[in-house]
Amino acid sequence: xxxxxxxxxxxxxxxxxxxxxxxxxxxxxxxxxxxxxxxxxxxxxxxxxxxxxxxxxxxxxxxxxxxxxxxxxxxxxxxxxxxxxxxxxxxxxxxxxxxxxxxxxxxxxxxxxxxxxxxxxxxxxxxxxxxxxxxxxxxxxxxxxxxxxxxxxxxxxxxxxxxxxxxxxxxxxxxxxxxxxxxxxxxxxxxxxxxxxxxxxxxxxxxxxxxxxxxxxxxxxxxxxxxxxxxxx
Ligand SMILES: [Zn+2]
Ligand SMILES: [Zn+2]
Numbered sequence: 001x002x003x004x005x006x007x008x009x010x011x012x013x014x015x016x017x018x019x020x021x022x023x024x025x026x027x028x029x030x031x032x033x034x035x036x037x038x039x040x041x042x043x044x045x046x047x048x049x050x051x052x053x054x055x056x057x058x059x060x061x062x063x064x065x066x067x068x069x070x071x072x073x074x075x076x077x078x079x080x081x082x083x084x085x086x087x088x089x090x091x092x093x094x095x096x097x098x099x100x101x102x103x104x105x106x107x108x109x110x111x112x113x114x115x116x117x118x119x120x121x122x123x124x125x126x127x128x129x130x131x132x133x134x135x136x137x138x139x140x141x142x143x144x145x146x147x148x149x150x151x152x153x154x155x156x157x158x159x160x161x162x163x164x165x166x167x168x169x170x171x172x173x174x175x176x177x178x179x180x181x182x183x184x185x186x187x188x189x190x191x192x193x194x195x196x197x198x199x200x201x202x203x204x205x206x207x208x209x210x211x212x213x214x215x216x217x218x219x220x221x222x223x224x225x226x227x228x229x230x231x232x233x
Contacts, residue, residue, distance in 0.1 A: 004092050006092035006095060007122075008092075008094070008121055009122050010122030010125075010159055010161075012092045012094050012161070014091055014092055014093060016041045016042065016090050017043070017088065018041075019088070021043070022089040022091055024044070025091055025099050028102065029099075030099055030100055031044060034047075036079060036082060037079060038075065039079055041086070093163075094162045097115075114163070115163070116160050116165045116197050118195050121160055121161055127195075134185070135155060139182055141153035141154050141155045141170065142154045142173075144171070144206065146206060146208060146219065147219070154170065155168070155170055156169040156170075165231070165233065167198075167201070168186065168200045168201070169203065170200070171202075171206050172205060174227060176228075182200075182202075183200060197233050198231075199230070199231045200229070200231075201228070203225060203227060204226075204227055206221075206224070208221065209221070209222040
């Protein structure tokens, strides 16, 4: 799964799918989604039928990893041949979730995931920046050890999307009175913001892990001690 830049949701993984599914989703229709085995690519019913995927017993094998290398290669070759002929497009996973949510509502079905429609997303980044400015003007946060931050303090605000809320992470504020002070500053800010869903987390300290993957260096949170979490959903 690669990454895509979505206007609404920012940098996101994307689902790879045939052009027919993509077109259906673009027009707000929630289609039947099938998959091409081994490679997680989504197909519409007619592509699925056209390549007779269901009818090839070789593809319905439960556990690919138990096969011999020869058999695995044979199956991979068949799948790659199909894959190469398909016209494929990528769509942001959060946009797909938004369409699924709308469809379940239209059909009065239960929502299949916890939805955060009412949270600040990438498209409201200006408001998210204002929240950061407001908090920094009212409270002096400690310096961060994170090397890629825009601000060098230990306040991290990350936009939400359909499947997760806006996240406000704060390190080194261990005093309960100060934590309450920050929570009430956040409360004040959200009085005039309609998208109220958010998660505020106070952690004792930063413990970043550096993960080298070829050319790409990833920085991930390590074992951090959570002191307090406040969710508004
Ligand atoms: Zn198709
Ligand atoms: Zn999106």
